[in-house]
Amino acid sequence: MKVIGFIGPSGTGKSHRASWVAREHGTDFIIDDGLLIKGNTIVAGVSAKRESTKIASVKRALFTDPKHAEDVVKALKNNDTQVLLIIGTSDGMVEKIAARLGLGPVAEKVYITDVASEYEIKQALSTRREQGKHVIPVPTFEIKKDFSGYFLDPLQIFRRKGKGSYQLVGEKSVVRPTFSYMGNYTISDYTIYQIVEYVTSNIEGVSKISRFRAENRPDGIYIEMDLVLIYGYMIKKLLREVQEQVSEQIKHLTALNIRRMNVVAKSLVMDSRKS
Template sequence: MKVIGFIGPSGTGKSHRSSWVARERGIEFIIDDGLLIRGSRIIAGKTAKREKTKIGSIKCALFNEDRHAEDVKKAIRLYEPEQILILGTSDNMVDNIARRLGFPPVSGRIYIHEVASDFEIKQALSTRKEQGKHVIPVPTFEIKKDFSGYFLDPLQIFKRKGKGSYQLIGEKSVVRPTFSYMGNYTISDYTVYQIIEYVTSNIEGVSRISRFRAENHPDGIYIEMDLVLIYGYIIKPLLRKIQDKVTEEVEHLTALNIKAMNIMAKSLVMDSKKGAGAAALSRE
């Protein structure tokens, strides 16, 4: 197995460019911040960006924990990659990761200034310093469960094919790690309720929420609610519509990962305006 190092100071844009660097050199596997990534999928490991402290993050990125290192070694034995790209902030870090995972010595090195301009590096450093944002080179759905509520945004990468024509070549995820110097933030259950109340009040066929309960867990939020619906609407498709719309809006506005949403139609009320219109539509 050929081991290549991709090296640059923290915050200079290595993760952002890692997929492109790997693709240009025919490398299928990447080691980045405690994760083993193949293409756009996480194969093994755990992300250092979920550690509670900066020191914990560094230890995770270096695979100091035996179980963590063994998890990645097992995946490497299974897939037997011909080449692998290791991201690190220094030559020493890349060498240490390779030794820790039992890889052959690093045989090639790529430095961030070779693939990014001074302006691009300064821009990346500014984003890291001012906004505390980090990039993980996998699509959002791959890490969503690990970053519930931590400003998780998709970042799509396009390549120009011709005039006015672009090809999607990959997707990355932007997160704010739990060890960020900008501090943690929390969203109260009442705020979640207010968002859901607003969303449901704009769905035709819903009268009001009669009971609401939300539980926050590390992997996401669990929601239960009883609804009072308006007579004349078909209940099952209406409840499905409510689930889909509430999930979409809450995840978009809060970055919380909704793990479960249990909705019950508790009662019906008559609404002369909405009910009559809906009843007429159902007869048609």
């Protein structure tokens, strides 16, 4: 397997340009911050950006966990990888990753200064310092299941085809990791309840929520609620509408993944306006 290193200081825009550099060297396979990525898909690994501290993040990126390294090596073999791009902040980091994964020497090295101007690098560094944002070179839908509860923004990359014409060539995701110096953020269960209460109060056929429970887990949020419905509406259709609207609004407002939502029609009441 031919190993290519893509090297530059943290925050200089390596992940943003990773897909382009990989394609220029004839591969879709990239190792970036603990993840093995093929094209727009995460094949194996665990993102270092999920770790709660900077030290844990560095260890994850260097594959110090044998199980983590083993999973990525297995995926490389299963995909018959011939060329691999490894992203790192230094020559030493790229070489350590290659050694831990048993990939042999790094055959070629590309530096961020080879593919980005001084102005572009300064802009990337400014974004990292001021906003604490990190780029992962896969679409947002691909990582959302692993980054439930993080700030997630899609970043679409376009190429000019002609005057006033652009072609979408890829999508990346922007996250703010938990170890960001800008601090953590939390969303209380009561806030989730308030969102749900507001949404359901605007759905015709729902009288009120009689019981609500939200459980925030690492893979997403689990919701259970009992509803009092108004007599005369199709219950199954109404409960489905509640699930869809609540799920859509929570994802939009909080970036939390809804892993499960159990909705029960607990009782019925007559609508005094109809009677």
